[in-house]
Amino acid sequence: MTPTAHPTRAAGPGKLRNPPSGDPGAARRRLAGTVREHGTLLGAGLAIWCDTPTVPDAAMLTADLTLLQIPHRALRAVRPPRRPRRPPRAGVEVRIAQGRPLQELQDQIPLALRQATRSTPADSEFDLAAWELRAEGAAVPAGAMLGLAADWPTWQDWQATEMGLACTGCRTDLRPRTGDDIRPAFLRDPNSASWPVRLLCGACRRRCGGRRW
Structure with a gap:
């Protein structure tokens, strides 16, 4: 299964074309709660899992990131079931890459990012690229x-x-x-x-x- 990625389009390093209008303060507050509850930090960056279209709201999440001009991409992905012998859970994952995108998020919500779950190993990638x-x-x-x-x-x-x-x-x-x-x-x-x-x-x-x- 190959996910469909929707990368944001940057007008310059770390900036987005035509960011939507809205309340940046409210967007930061929503992002902080979402990152604390659903974010995972890896060597490649931050991954935010949306179990269903509304938990958290993937559309709202991407809109908030776009409003704050934080480059990201959203893709369909699967997670293990909560109990054995059940089908995988399908959802949407929003990814913010290491480097300038993650630094821009750090500038917006520094405390929440420090509270996000950290993956082990710390240098793991988003995908199993090292698997031969x-x-x-x-x-x-x-x-x-x-x-x-x-x-x-x-x-x-x-x-x-x-x-x-x-x-x-x-x-x-x-x-x-x-x-x-x-x-x-x-x-x-x-x-x-x-x-x-x-x-x-x-x-x-x-x-x-x-x-x-």
């Missing part, structure tokens, strides 16, 4: 795993398994632990469009002897 997926020995684009919410490093082991991030043979967690941790994984069925994906670690793949599983 392979199918039948051929490299699979990392984009094949896009669509996961950015707080994937914080998911519990059972949640990672529910979302297909563990080996289906030995249940080894295949998530990278550091920015340079590349863990080869193999798609059990490269042609399957089912969710979650079914993966094997390198050791289980070798035990299969290359035969079809």
Whole structure:
């Protein structure tokens, strides 16, 4: 599943064209509460999860960020279920990149940003870009795993398994632990469009002897 991104368009470094009219003070207050309750800080920046269109209100959130001229992008993403053997939760994730965009948010709501949840590992990226997926020995684009919410490093082991991030043979967690941790994984069925994906670690793949599983 590939998310549809809606990046803001900047007229210059960190500035947006035609910001909407509104009350900046009210926008900052709404943003502060949303960041404290729903934000996750990663090495790549801040991710704000909107579980449904109204919790928090994704449209209001993006409007507030645009009003305050903070570059961001919103995309559809999925999160693990709250209980085992349930379907993933679909929602909208708003991302504010590290660097000038996050600094501009820091200038607007410094206390709330310090209170946001911090991801472990701290240098994790929004997406599983370091994951070297392979199918039948051929490299699979990392984009094949896009669509996961950015707080994937914080998911519990059972949640990672529910979302297909563990080996289906030995249940080894295949998530990278550091920015340079590349863990080869193999798609059990490269042609399957089912969710979650079914993966094997390198050791289980070798035990299969290359035969079809």
